Amino acid sequence: MDAVTDLKSRLAAVNYVADDTLATALALAIDLKRPLLLEGEAGVGKTEIAKALSTLLETRLIRLQCYEGLDANAAIYEWNYQRQLLAIKASEHEQTSAADIERHIFSETYLLKRPLLQAISEAKPAVLLIDEVDRADEAFEAYLLEILSDFQITIPELGTISAVSVPHVVLTSNGSRDLSDALRRRCLYSYVDYPDPERELAIILSHRPDIEERLAVQISRFVRALRKEDLEKAPGIAETLDWAAALTGLGVSSLDHDPDAVQASLICLLKTEADAAAVTREVTSRLAGEAA
Secondary structure: OHHHHHHHHHHHHOOOOOOHHHHHHHHHHHHHOOOEEEEOOOOOOHHHHHHHHHHHHOOOEEEEEOOOOOOHHHHOEEEOHHHHHHHHHHHHHOOOOHHHHHHHHOOHHHEEEOHHHHHHHOOOOOEEEEEOHHHOOHHHHHHHHHHHHHOEEEEOOOEEEEOOOOOEEEEEEOOOOOOOHHHHHOOEEEEOOOOOHHHHHHHHHHHOOOOOHHHHHHHHHHHHHHOOOOOOOOOOHHHHHHHHHHHHHOOOOOOOOOHHHHHHHHHHOOOOHHHHHHOOHHHHHHHHHHHO
């Protein structure tokens, strides 16, 4: 477990506080050169782990944001049609055969590399973040299988392009739909949950070194309790950090000292009209009292 402990320390040095489970999964993914699939609620830090890994390894972060209707043109490659048309037009007055023109315009010079092709073309292994893969449809997963299995891409006009280096692949999913068994088999897996108050406290102190520790403790306890309320959207770690910054800026030293400021600052945590209405002053006072 020395490797895991070392990785946790190195991640902490770049402001990512990981628990043992996540650090172990990440260490194994790096060692085995396997993609790592992270599932969990939005806002628990899944995307940030890829950013932290990129910083840690001092390598490029290449991000593919998934969405419904995502296809190969946006994710893998497409041809630069405008340049191809210009090249064809320029060759009209030259004695160039159609076969030579075709070979010329379907060369890498006219290839636009999208994130997946970029990632396997890097000389130094990049961190490839395939974010919210569950938003893409099942057809897109088929595009991923060849890349995640053999780290190669087949382009009909050029043939098979093998990876110059094998990227460190992190896939994230919010669980909006079930992913295919084939995709899951190719990945290591870790479920990322909201942090416990101790780890959230460490995250707050890491990102907000100017905050008083007493207030940071109260914030971590308050947010933990707030997530147990009947909310449409539970606050994530980013919202916690925003709230910590807001409270510090407002001069709040304790959650039970300035109820008006605390209530007003909840716009950092509550992101829907229903949630804002549900967390009344009475609820805020109760949670603040428990946290203090």
